[in-house]
Amino acid sequence: xxxxxxxxxxxxxxxxxxxxxxxxxxxxxxxxxxxxxxxxxxxxxxxxxxxxxxxxxxxxxxxxxxxxxxxxx
Amino acid sequence: xxxxxxxxxxxxxxxxxxxxxxxxxxxxxxxxxxxxxxxxxxxxxxxxxxxxxxxxxxxxxxxxxxxxxxxxxxxxxxxxxxxxxxxxxxxxxxxxxxxxxxxxxxxxxxxxxxxxxxxxxxxxxxxxxxxxxxxxxxxxxxxxxxxxxxxxxxxxxxxxxxxx
Numbered sequence: 270x271x272x273x274x275x276x277x278x279x280x281x282x283x284x285x286x287x288x289x290x291x292x293x294x295x296x297x298x299x300x301x302x303x304x305x306x307x308x309x310x311x312x313x314x315x316x317x318x319x320x321x322x323x324x325x326x327x328x329x330x331x332x333x334x335x336x337x338x339x340x341x342x
Numbered sequence: 343x344x345x346x347x348x349x350x351x352x353x354x355x356x357x358x359x360x361x362x363x364x365x366x367x368x369x370x371x372x373x374x375x376x377x378x379x380x381x382x383x384x385x386x387x388x389x390x391x392x393x394x395x396x397x398x399x400x401x402x403x404x405x406x407x408x409x410x411x412x413x414x415x416x417x418x419x420x421x422x423x424x425x426x427x428x429x430x431x432x433x434x435x436x437x438x439x440x441x442x443x444x445x446x447x448x449x450x451x452x453x454x455x456x457x458x459x460x461x462x463x464x465x466x467x468x469x470x471x472x473x474x475x476x477x478x479x480x481x482x483x484x485x486x487x488x489x490x491x492x493x494x495x496x497x498x499x500x501x502x503x504x505x506x
Binding site: 294295296297299302303 | 395397399400429430431457460461465466467468
């Protein structure tokens, strides 16, 4: 019983940390903000392509310094 | 079992981001212009402080910076101080940007090369600002850039804290 409790608590603890481990935090996006990271050299198009990329990849916050979107706008 | 639970709760508390009402995170960071000089958070006690985490590559940070310069000019630095923590990979980028918007260096700017402050505050967005009262407690949190409306509301809160 004790082992199961420890395992459960450990799993809960690890899952709580996982978001921070896999996600690029907003303050770590200096390289993403560089022009060469843009999907297209045309800024208007890059914005649209970036939006589509976010929806398609269901990724969060990969293309800006703020959080990700749901693709609903 | 009780011990285990308390250790678990303690570990959760350790990972929790500081919120309104909590003590502000203590720090000691070098000045961006003179990196041999550093500023300790304790030296800010007794003042209302707006701690802002920013980077030159962040468009929102660029937009709100002139508003901060204006805001600081409206208060004496002995009672209210804007403290900027720059998190650029290279301090030069931050200094270059500041030379355009704050040539007189009216804003206290620190350089956080390790990004320790945004990590400690677990900032969910950039820029992030924290209003800290005279006792070192967090009064308000602003995620994202502040516009003119946001700055006027902030001004009211600062005046209230200063008893004006």
